[in-house]
Amino acid sequence: MTRPVGVWGVGTSHFGRFPDQRVETLAWEAIGEAMTAAGVTADDIDAVFVGTVFGPPGVAIRVLRGTGIGGVPVVTIEAACASGTAAFHEAAQAVASGRYGTVLAFGVEHLSSLFTGAIVPEATDADGAAGLPLPGLYALGAQRYLAVHGATVEQLAQVAVKNKAHGVRNPRAHLGRASSSGAPSLDEVLASKMIAEPLTLLQCCPTTDGAAAAVLGRARAGDVRVLSSALVSGRPWDQRSDEIWGVAPVRRAADEAFSAAGVEAEDVDVLEVHDAFTIGEIVTLEALGLCKPGEGAELAVSGHTALGGRQPVNPSGGLLSRGHPLGATGLAQLAEIVWQLRGVAGDRQVPGARIGLVETLGGAASGMDGNAAVVALLSSDPSS
Amino acid sequence: MTAASAPISKRRAGEALGGLAVADPRPRIVDGRVAGWRCGACGHAVAQESPWCPNCSAGALTPASFGPGGTVWAGTVVHLPVGHWKPPFALASVDLDDGPRVLAHVTETRVLPVGSRVRLVGGTQESGASAGDGNDVFVEPEGSGS
Numbered sequence: 001m002t003r004p005v006g007v008w009g010v011g012t013s014h015f016g017r018f019p020d021q022r023v024e025t026l027a028w029e030a031i032g033e034a035m036t037a038a039g040v041t042a043d044d045i046d047a048v049f050v051g052t053v054f055g056p057p058g059v060a061i062r063v064l065r066g067t068g069i070g071g072v073p074v075v076t077i078e079a080a081c082a083s084g085t086a087a088f089h090e091a092a093q094a095v096a097s098g099r100y101g102t103v104l105a106f107g108v109e110h111l112s113s114l115f116t117g118a119i120v121p122e123a124t125d126a127d128g129a130a131g132l133p134l135p136g137l138y139a140l141g142a143q144r145y146l147a148v149h150g151a152t153v154e155q156l157a158q159v160a161v162k163n164k165a166h167g168v169r170n171p172r173a174h175l176g177r178a179s180s181s182g183a184p185s186l187d188e189v190l191a192s193k194m195i196a197e198p199l200t201l202l203q204c205c206p207t208t209d210g211a212a213a214a215v216l217g218r219a220r221a222g223d224v225r226v227l228s229s230a231l232v233s234g235r236p237w238d239q240r241s242d243e244i245w246g247v248a249p250v251r252r253a254a255d256e257a258f259s260a261a262g263v264e265a266e267d268v269d270v271l272e273v274h275d276a277f278t279i280g281e282i283v284t285l286e287a288l289g290l291c292k293p294g295e296g297a298e299l300a301v302s303g304h305t306a307l308g309g310r311q312p313v314n315p316s317g318g319l320l321s322r323g324h325p326l327g328a329t330g331l332a333q334l335a336e337i338v339w340q341l342r343g344v345a346g347d348r349q350v351p352g353a354r355i356g357l358v359e360t361l362g363g364a365a366s367g368m369d370g371n372a373a374v375v376a377l378l379s380s381d382p383s384s
Numbered sequence: 385m386t387a388a389s390a391p392i393s394k395r396r397a398g399e400a401l402g403g404l405a406v407a408d409p410r411p412r413i414v415d416g417r418v419a420g421w422r423c424g425a426c427g428h429a430v431a432q433e434s435p436w437c438p439n440c441s442a443g444a445l446t447p448a449s450f451g452p453g454g455t456v457w458a459g460t461v462v463h464l465p466v467g468h469w470k471p472p473f474a475l476a477s478v479d480l481d482d483g484p485r486v487l488a489h490v491t492e493t494r495v496l497p498v499g500s501r502v503r504l505v506g507g508t509q510e511s512g513a514s515a516g517d518g519n520d521v522f523v524e525p526e527g528s529g530s
């Protein structure tokens with residue numbers, strides 16, 4: 001990047017189902033925390049990038065009404081599950097290029113007032129019209145992965161066991177707070193209600209409300225640095241595709257991000273990745289280069305990706321535990337990595353974390369290998 | 385119109401969910417084969433309507449028909465209600481012989497094995513406890529049914 005970009009501050013709402021809240025109140029919670037952490041006021045903000053999928057239309061400016069931010073460029077981005085990460089990416093690029101000085105990025109979603117269960121497939125989409133729900137899409141990928149690599153349903157389920165154990169340590173996680181009895185066991189994950197074979201309920205992210213925000217500017221002493229960020233869109237996924245859906249875009253973004261940062265996958269100390277479904281984390285870690293294709297299924301089982309392991313993945317609890325308020329997710333992932341790199345992640349702190357990674361994959365337009373993917377690499381201040 | 389017992393969406397939900405009708409994007413069976421398009425320049429087969437060949441972006445697409453035989457890329461059984469489809473119902477992604485990959489309902493409620501041989505059919509078949517609306521594509525495992 002031309003100018004070093006720093007994350008001045010991050011913030012999130014709590015995550016869960018909040019029938020008494022609106023998108024505005026959730027967003028204010030996140031924006032307030034981020035602005036306070038950054039030490040900025042409304043007048044300091046030069047531009048705003050917003051990630052949201054289900055809005056409603058006009059949500060960005062309705063949120064800003066209460067904040068005193070106004071008159072500046074406000075751009076809303078829809079990139080499915082990667083909307084918030086795409087908003088972060090655009091904010092970082094704008095600071096790097098010198099287009100804007102201080103930029104606010106936020107993401108928000110209130111899904112509990114839209115869906116009583118899983119997200120309803122899009123009727124204008126071929127697979128959506130045929131009745132394929134998102135867990136069904138990931139289930140097809142999981143079945144293919146199990147058949148090709150000889151992986152087991154226990155290996156899939158172990159990702160949920162791990163991330164839900166992490167989530168118990170996160171007081172803002174949707175399912176973390178609810179788990180008074182602690183995280184579910186492997187048997188409990190496998191025995192939970194079947195959603196789309198082989199994925200059981202506890203291997204699917206919940207329908208969650210929430211918001212997250214970040215303030216970015218030129219890197220100052222002590223700031224977490226944005227080493228690189230890459231945003232890619234989908235390419236055709238069809239009869240020529242040997243890989244399961246959603247892998248290739250992550251690899252494209254990862255190759256670009258690692259190359260730009262001058263960092264290798266083995267250098268990363270902590271990761272927040274898109275685990276909307278257990279199979280997602282497994283193939284994402286393969287696409288990021290943490291291991292070879294087919295070896296991702298063993299990373300949670302071996303403890304490599306658990307807190308205390310060599311490269312903890314989703315210490316926040318991930319989408320499986322924190323929840324998945326689509327547009328907010330990417331910035332919530334960013335917030336976790338920033339807290340980890342600042343050493344303020346409390347009970348779930350990865351000791352001495354210096355390099356962190358955020359990855360989000362958005363889907364699922366049929367016939368494409370993804371809607372969008374973002375991979376970002378961050379580091380603690382190299383001089384501190 | 386089918387009764388909407390499924391989750392309600394404030395989005396464009398389609399007729400099957402009790403919303404307004406949208407132009408149907410699903411592949412169709414015409415004269416016993418899956419109707420699609422093939423590129424006159426590179427030969428790429430596509431199942432979804434496209435403005436020109438998405439592979440070479442040079443060739444024009446002309447109507448073509450595929451299958452009905454094919455090989456299962458992957459299959460699953462869904463245990464959620466989706467539109468008028470009552471759970472459980474099975475879906476499979478199928479690579480048609482010399483044709484595109486398409487998603488279709490399975491006439492038997494089981495996970496079709498990766499690599500197994502199937503045949504695609506139209507009409508108003510049953511998938512789980514529900515029947516199609518006449519415009520669905522169905523997968524018949526080889527050796528089953530007729």
Ligand SMILES: [Zn+2]
Pocket residue numbers: 423424425426427428437438439440441442443
């Ligand atoms: Zn062509």
